[in-house]
Amino acid sequence: MIRVLLVDDDAIVRAGLRLMLGGADDIDVVAEAADGAQVPALVAAYRPDVVLMDIRMPGVDGLTATEALRARPEAPEVLVLTTFHTDLHVLRALRAGAAGFLLKDTPPSEIVAALRTVAAGDPVLSPAVTRRLIEQVAAGDGGQDSRAAAARARLDSLGAREREVALAVGRGLSNAEIARTLHLALPTVKTHVSRILTRLDLNNRVQIALLVHDATPPQAPGGRPGAWPSR
Template identity: 85%
Template sequence: MIRVLLVDDDAIVRAGLRLMLGGAPDVEVVAEAADGAEVPALVSAHRPDLVLMDIRMPGVDGLTATRALRARPGAPEVLVLTTFHTDVHVLRALRAGAAGFLLKDTSPRDIVTAIRTVAGGDPVLSPAVTRRLIEQVTDGPGQQDRAAARARLALLAERELAVALAVGRGLSNAEIARELHLALPTVKTHVSRILTRLDLNNRVQIALLVHDASAPGDR
């Protein structure tokens, strides 16, 4: 059972999400919050596997709440579900540690699928968000940011770096295992070590770091 915390300032939206998720046999809504400030206490009390997070809320917004939550040991995954899909919101959410970003016009079936995917450890982006993200990062970072990203990647061992670069290309663990001739558990171990060594939250942040480190001609 995937335990979900709903975070949205609109009570009607929360009620609709609860009703929708109630039809999924493997998903359980364990609590609701109307503000990001409520998230830490609810996470501690209910131990959700995933937080379905809105961005714009009174008090503490969803991006700030996500960043604070993902800094905690054993934090649940965060899937952002919002009407706000500007480039800056997408990038900030992913860099804050969100493992997925969906728009509220996503179909109920796809939202449930995304919850299962993110809870299983894989990132999710809606097609519209993916297109905007690709457009946003095409120009790449400045030289200073690129140098900083490369310095962080230099902390990795040779095999860890190879795995990180493969994650940056969007490969799954199974695809990385085949390409690098490694056992699947070994790939998972390398990914975990990369996250720990670089103080990252998930493979989306690995991919963003690899992108930041690459020169325009490398993409």
């Protein structure tokens, strides 16, 4: 069973989610919270596999709650609920280690599928959605210049092939597309991605993509998009 904690200040939304998820045989809603401040105690008491987290709540918002939760050892995965087109702060949640995001009008079957994917340890963002996220959300994200040097330093700590794979992830390519582009076997690509996550202390490939975005100017003078200075 996939144990889920619902976090949303709207009781009607929580009731709807509970009713919808109740139709899945492998999902168990173990608890609900109306405020991010309730999350630590509920996680300790019920040990959910996934926290379905709203962003905009009174008191402790979902972003702050996600950052605090993902900083804990053996933290559950976090799947963020957002309106996306108006809530640019979702990028902060992904940087904190959230496994992805769902629109509040996502069809029920897709929400169930997303919870299963996240519980299995994979982000819910497809390569196409990753590209859209970086393009649309990062446009409203400040502080790019201040993060660029640190991001480049982290990426330059990787081996040459790992940097190529990281750059490809940042372009939104799937493992199969990376394998074809770099002429690698698919298991080799998966190994490189796992090593990148471990060496950079990241949670998922979405964070790799965001790190590459931070390190890469939208269009480097005389260069091409998606290239950061080599060591």
